[in-house]
Each structure stands twice: as C-alpha cells, then as structure tokens.
Amino acid sequence: MSEVVKMEERKGSPDWSEFINPVLKSLPPSGIRRFFDLVSEMKDVVSLGVGEPDFVTPRNIIDACVRSLDNGQTGYTSNQGMLELREAIAEEINGSYGVKYDPVSEILITVGVSEALDLAMRALISPGDEVLIPEPTYVSYIPCAALAYAKTVPLKTNMDKLFRVTAEQVEKAITPRTKILLLAYPNNPTGAVMTRQELLDICEVVKAHNLIVISDEIYEHLTYIEPHTCVSSLPGMKERTILLSGFSKxxxxxxxxxxxxxxxPDFIGAMTKIHQYSMLCAPTQAQVCALEALRSGKPDMRRMTAEYNKRRKLVVDAMEEIGLPCFEPGGAFYAFPDITKTRMNAAEFSERLLMEEKVAVVDGTAFGEAGEGHVRISYAYSVEKLTEAFRRMNRFVKRYSS
Structure with missing residues (x-):
C-alpha cells in the first residue's frame, strides 16, 4: 500500500520550476560570480577579478559603529534613513557640485547602490518601456531593468572611442517607448570617464526627448585625470535625474x-514606498558609519585614491609591456585590455589564464556583447599581487602570441 502511495506522489509531483517568474528564469547567472566559484576552489590563484577595495574600513569609521552599539543604537531608523545622514549628504553634494537637495524629501538612504538602482527601475518603469544602457555595462543593470519588465537597448562603445557613449548614439536609439538613459561614469568595467562637454551634449538630447537619467556615480571620488562631472549639476538636469552613489568604493x-x-520628491517618494515595504530601512550601523565617513573619512579616502592611482599606472605600463592594447582608465579601479592578439575570445582567454597560470580576470562578455575581445582587470589589489599576476600573464600571452 505504501509503495502505491509513493508512486502516486511521484506521478502527481509538480514541476516546481514552472512556478518561477519566466523573466527571472531567462536571466543568466552573474558572469562574475559564476567564474569566481571556480577560483574559490583553486590554490595559489592571484585574483584580479573582484571590484572590492583591498583596504579595511578606516578605524575611525569602525569605532563609530562600536560606539553606536555600546550606546544601544540598535533599532530601526526612519524609512528614508537618518535625517542627520541625509543632511550631511545634501551638504556634501552642494559643496562638491553646487546641487541643492532637500534632505527631507529628495534623499533616500538605501542598502547600497544596488538597492537604489533596483528601486529606481521599479519606481519608474512600466512594462514595455525602454532603457538605454551603454555597453560594456555593470552586470546588474540589464537584469534589474528586465526584472522591472523593461526592454533594454544597448549603446555599444569601444576602445577607439575610449568607451564613451555619444549624444549621437543616444539620439539614434530613442523610440516612442524610450523612458530612461542609464549612465555610469566613472565606468565599471572599463574605467572610462566622460567629459563635461560630452555629458552636456547628451543632456540636450535627453531634455529634447523628455527622458529620465539614472546616473550611477558610485566611483565619483575615484578619478585621476579630470574632475568628475555630476549629471544632476548640469543645466536643467536636477529634476529629471536620479543620482545614485554610496560609500562602498x-x-x-x-x-x-x-x-x-x-x-x-516624486521620484524619491515612489522609491521610498517600495523601500518601506521591501526593506523598511537601511541597516542602522551602516548609516552611522556613512555619517562618520562624511565627517572624518576624507583623509583616508584621499590616501586610498592616491594608492589606486599608483596601481593604475602600474597596470597601464604592464599591459604595454605584455603587448595588450589598453587605453588609460580615467576613473574607478579597472582596466579593460584588448586580448584579441592571442587569437582567443574573452571567455577562452579568461579560462585558460586561470587554469594555466592561476590568474583570475573577468571575461569581458560578462558586461555585454561589447565586452568581447577584452577582459576586466581590477587594480584594487596590492602592488605585490599585481606584479605577480602580470608576470604570469606576460608568460601566458607570449605563449599564445608567438
């Protein structure tokens, strides 16, 4: 009798995958995380793949967290975040870029920029709306748009144009369904930056077609050649821009x-409504630390930025010596060299380099089709690690270029 019951249970067992959102099912796993699952299982690997500072959070910021815990500051904050932090952010942006935001109605504290991006997409997009996204692009942008039921339209850039999107590209891609242009400069994965004039030209197109800009400026302080231009500081752009930034990098x-x-206020109010139901508020201690970073973290930030700049120059010189064409990145902490001389595509190059020389870089196609022929190298690593990685990479490239 029990065997009959078990057979009937198996026969009637549903295919649980059929219950999954079909949009989610169609999304590939992150090309970065999938690759580094392999790395985690190998020994003696020099990884240049993860875009994460190798510095520990500065001591004064950690101490602020400890004090808040000792003082019993362990409850919720308001949905929008600590008012004191929002006021400090408003003061910082106004002081740096001359843009005034009301901390009460125009600033929302989020769980990293990743949540801010997701909230912006869900708050603005209706099914079928189009989002213009320059490629190569950070791995989460297209999935976030897709999960909000948008159609994403890539604006492909290349090394010849320094991976900068142009006003002409934006204009050409616009249709009656276009609603959002997503900009992310300094750029991950290329390290590209935009000049003020280039952004002004793009913003004229945006205004002419009544589009919204989501501007991810998480790397705003990591610029090395020319000063960062905040998109919302440009004429007529504050009201039609959602500015995203944070403290991670x-x-x-x-x-x-x-x-x-x-x-x-309309955009932030809509985003806050989603945030209050899905997240309630950002972690209290994270907010305490962010406030301390704005108050006393500038010297450490400048020190770390100066170190990244040294490493940036090391990477550019090493790529030249190895023989891989690489434009000079102007921001963030990534280089995006061209590996086509090895006669391998990006996936093959990354996998062979890992297996043969135990150096981990990221396949450029993880960032879209425009990344083919390139790999991403993060220089958020020590000079010692970078030097050893480039020694191994030089040996590898010579093997396949002879």
Missing part, C-alpha cells in the same frame, strides 16, 4: 551596504 565600506539616491 571610496571609503572601503563594501560590506556595510550604505548607499543613497537623490532626486525630485
């Missing part, structure tokens, strides 16, 4: 998950 605070979004 510049202050070595990736694990704290502290980010924020700034925009007009």
């Amino acid at each position: 510049s202050y070595a605070m990736t694990g704290w998950r502290a980010g924020y979004a700034c925009g007009n």
Whole structure:
C-alpha cells in the first residue's frame, strides 16, 4: 500500500520550476560570480577579478559603529534613513557640485547602490518601456531593468572611442517607448570617464526627448585625470535625474551596504514606498558609519585614491609591456585590455589564464556583447599581487602570441 502511495506522489509531483517568474528564469547567472566559484576552489590563484577595495574600513569609521552599539543604537531608523545622514549628504553634494537637495524629501538612504538602482527601475518603469544602457555595462543593470519588465537597448562603445557613449548614439536609439538613459561614469568595467562637454551634449538630447537619467556615480571620488562631472549639476538636469552613489568604493565600506539616491520628491517618494515595504530601512550601523565617513573619512579616502592611482599606472605600463592594447582608465579601479592578439575570445582567454597560470580576470562578455575581445582587470589589489599576476600573464600571452 505504501509503495502505491509513493508512486502516486511521484506521478502527481509538480514541476516546481514552472512556478518561477519566466523573466527571472531567462536571466543568466552573474558572469562574475559564476567564474569566481571556480577560483574559490583553486590554490595559489592571484585574483584580479573582484571590484572590492583591498583596504579595511578606516578605524575611525569602525569605532563609530562600536560606539553606536555600546550606546544601544540598535533599532530601526526612519524609512528614508537618518535625517542627520541625509543632511550631511545634501551638504556634501552642494559643496562638491553646487546641487541643492532637500534632505527631507529628495534623499533616500538605501542598502547600497544596488538597492537604489533596483528601486529606481521599479519606481519608474512600466512594462514595455525602454532603457538605454551603454555597453560594456555593470552586470546588474540589464537584469534589474528586465526584472522591472523593461526592454533594454544597448549603446555599444569601444576602445577607439575610449568607451564613451555619444549624444549621437543616444539620439539614434530613442523610440516612442524610450523612458530612461542609464549612465555610469566613472565606468565599471572599463574605467572610462566622460567629459563635461560630452555629458552636456547628451543632456540636450535627453531634455529634447523628455527622458529620465539614472546616473550611477558610485566611483565619483575615484578619478585621476579630470574632475568628475555630476549629471544632476548640469543645466536643467536636477529634476529629471536620479543620482545614485554610496560609500562602498571610496571609503572601503563594501560590506556595510550604505548607499543613497537623490532626486525630485516624486521620484524619491515612489522609491521610498517600495523601500518601506521591501526593506523598511537601511541597516542602522551602516548609516552611522556613512555619517562618520562624511565627517572624518576624507583623509583616508584621499590616501586610498592616491594608492589606486599608483596601481593604475602600474597596470597601464604592464599591459604595454605584455603587448595588450589598453587605453588609460580615467576613473574607478579597472582596466579593460584588448586580448584579441592571442587569437582567443574573452571567455577562452579568461579560462585558460586561470587554469594555466592561476590568474583570475573577468571575461569581458560578462558586461555585454561589447565586452568581447577584452577582459576586466581590477587594480584594487596590492602592488605585490599585481606584479605577480602580470608576470604570469606576460608568460601566458607570449605563449599564445608567438
């Protein structure tokens, strides 16, 4: 009798995968995380793959966290985040870029920039809306748009144009369904930056077609050649821009998950509504630490940025010596060399380099089709690690270029 019951149970067991959102099922896993699952199982690997500072969060910021815990500051904050932090962010942006945000109605504290991006997409997109995204692009942008039921339209850039998107590209891609242009400069994975004039030209197109810009400026403080231009500071752009930034990269605070979004009250109000139901508030200690970073973290931020700049120059010189064409990145902590001389595609190059020389870089196609022929190298690693990785890479490239 029991065997009959078991057979009937197996016969009637549903295919649980059929219950999964079909949009989610269609999304590939992150090309970065999939690759580094392999890395975690190997020994003696020099990894240049993860975009995370190798610095520990500065001591004064950690001490602020400890004090808050000792003082019993362990409850919720308001949905929008600590007002004191929002006021400090407003003061910082106004002082740096001359843009005034009301901390009460125009700033939302989020669980990293990743949540801010997701909230912005879900708050603005209706099914079928189109989002223009320059490629190569950070791995989460297209999936976030897709999960909000948008159609993503890639704007492909290349090394010849320094991986900068142009106003002409934006204009050409616009259709009646276009709603959002997503900009992310300094750029991950290429290290590209945009000049003020190039952004002004793009913003004229945006305004002419009544589009919204989501501007991810998480690497705003990591620029080395020319000063950063905040998109919302440009004429006529504050009201139609959602500015995203945070503390992960510049202050070595990736694990704290502290980010924020700034925009007009309608946009921030809509994002807050989703945030209050899905997240309630960002972690209290992360907010405490973000406030301390703004108050006393600038010297450490400048020290870390100066170190990244040294490593940046090391990477550019090493790529030249190895013989892999690489434009000079102007921001973030990534280089995006061209590996086509090895006669391998990006996936094959990355896998062989890992297996044969135990150096981990990221296949450029993890960032979209425009990344083919390139790999991403993070220089958020010590000079010693970089030097050893490039020694191994030089040996590898010579083997396949002779």
